[in-house]
Amino acid sequence: MHELDVGEQLYRFPGGLKLRHHKQIACRDELIRPDMPEALYLPLQQHQGPAGERVVDPGDRVLKGQPLTRARHDREVPVHAPTSGTIRAIKSWPVSWPPDSEAECLVLEPDGQEIWFETDALTNWREAEPAELVERIKSAGLAGLGGAMFPTAAKLRGDWPHVHTLILNGSECEPYISCDEMLMRERPDAIVEGGLILARALGARRVIVAIEDQMGAVEKSLSSALAEHDPDGLCRIVEVTTIYPEGGEKQLVQVLTGAEVPHDGLPQHLGLACLNVGTAAATRDAVIDGKPLIERIVTVSGPGVAHPRNLITLLGTPVADLLRAAGGAHDDTERLVLGGPMSGLPLASDRIPIAKGSNCILVLRHQDTRREQPVMPCINCGECVRVCPASLLPQELYKYLRADEHDEADSLNLFDCIECGCCAHVCPSHIPLVDWYRHGKGVLRERGIEDARAQQARLRFEAREKRIAEEKQQRRRKREQREARLQSGTEARSEVQAAIERARSRAAGSDEDGDR
């Protein structure tokens, strides 16, 4: 396969929006840790995939970094104790996804001692086998820190041809989110080292660190880290133009290579692996220090919070504790968003805990979300078509979904929508387009499940029909045999009859039978 050039030349993706950044407001103050919460709420599932197997029980005392669940395969990701303390309960607790729902969480009451569980550091990772590196990354509980929370181990090994280039995504294109920018400023060495470890785990020969062209200090700090940790010159920093959503995986691949990730494939099928810079830093900590993923940087920002800033946050910390650490939320706060303003999830409660993919808490007041007009009919203006980075026809998708014609929407590639929110942001009719697409995908997925069920039912039905037909045939065969037997029986009887008659006639002294 022809190997793609990555970052040699920059390309444009269609559509997208230039948005005001609002990033600096949270970068002015230094990174701090919020006060230790009274309790940490740890969802057993903090990634895309099934939860690991729980290995602790309520009442157990746990140490910092101790595994609480165990992964049985690459799609499962273990969760570790962010600090030492006691497991108080396993209970249903509000979580971010799906919105307004609860999930099973371990409640950990910190003891304030911060006593570490045994750590297994690997000093010379440069000589370690890739498989061993992947195992360490897996058991450290790594999942994509950019927000998608895809299990990292499952990104590193799978059924694809050779991965030649690792792309470290440092372009967090959404407004307000600045946790990656902060990380790149504060821990550039960890990112570079982590990137090199990931490259070794993948067997990749190049590492591209993609950052936004508006990140100023970041380029400098990363460059000096490269000079120190990358003697072989594997890594390269590439500045990409800041156009939302250029930090989306598919768009970043397009910007760096000009190629598109096939709709039924992965970047790995192009020989690329895309990971977040935060994941790279966590990889370094996991491999070199032997420390599992128990904390991350979270941006708390938005017009509704008093002192926007970035916080080093233990997983499981409730949002309320972060708000407090950021000076508190305004009284007229109306919406808490996990993620950015364009594609973030609305939170139903400030009790929701920070998980591995929680990059930003955005605090919005009433006037920040207010709409000046009710939802109007689509006027077919085509603005959504212009800004769609996936080259979809958002207004047609909407019309089909509104009319419950989900198959038509599917044939217009509804599932290729990345839910970036550009279309809804420019819609003059204020139609909540992304909501429609999410709903439509849900219906189609459900129908997919239903289809599978129907398929099963059909198979069962066919099997039953076949069985019945076979039984019928068997019965018929039996009957035929019996009839045959019976027939032969009547024959027999008639023979008997004939014999009797012969006997009778003989008795009558007839000569008729005399010829025989």
Add this chain to the structure above:
Amino acid sequence: MKLTLAGAPHFPPINSVSGIMKQVLYALIPAIAAHLWFFGFGILLQIALAVAFALALEALMLRLRERPLKPFLSDYSAVVTAVLFALCMPPLAPWWIALTGMLFAIVVAKHLYGGLGHNLFNPAMVGFAAVIVAFPLDMSQWLAPRQLSPGLPGLWQTVQAVFTGSLPESLSWDTLSQATPLDALKTGVAENRLVTEIRDAPIFGDFGGLGWEWIANFYALGGLWLLYRRVISWHVPVALLGTVIVVTVPMWLMGPDINPSPLQHIFSGALVMAAFFIATDPVSGSSTMKGRLVFGVGVAILTLAIRRFGGYPDGVAFAVLLMNMAVPLIDRLTRPRTYGH
């Protein structure tokens, strides 16, 4: 803290229907002013009449269809329809022409098809087509531009003429009215006169019709502003005007005596207005970028064909309506390739 759970994006949209419509209205101001200068007060009265009828009919239809009045009356879409229609009217056209036009535009073309966003045809052009077919005589009573007029009627005289149909004694239709340049061209060519010869008439200006060419310039000015404001995209104007140039330049070079020049084509009639304000109507136009190019090319070719072969001096309205019919097909055939497919 009372939290709301609406889906992303969480900031309000940056555009609104009324915002777009208002900008279209602002962009029409230069052309209206030019119209006022060259043809007198008629345009103001025509706009006032059409807007009043449009809003009244809009309200009536919303009431009948049991839709809320406020959001739809304040979206300015009916006002835009009315103003575009009025700009196509002869300045002294009687009041019931505006009423008839708005009946067809607002009631038939818009609400009977489902209201805002659902009309297949451009409402202003449906209204225009209806009145030009129904009242060809009244619709041909154009005033001569200021420079050729013995005196444009004043405000009161205009009101009288529009409402009663009678002109003050000092003025008569014979002195006031004048064929439009496109009319003159059409009749002239039909009489086997040379284009160059026809163009010697005083109603022709430097490259289009006298007065008309300036109105067209101001339409273009407003249109460029809309482009700058991204209310319209470049595809339709470029495709439409580009096609007119590409088609008429060789014809004109081959036979300058029998074929009008490209500038003559562009700067007379409603071509520039259509390029920026009519064929760019989002609802009845194509929504894909490629589709808009096709739409613009189609309008241009049909307009030229009607001007050359048809029964009407200007064919823009019919060209737009014909292309409106083709939009569903165009949209289907010009779907962009989805990422990764």
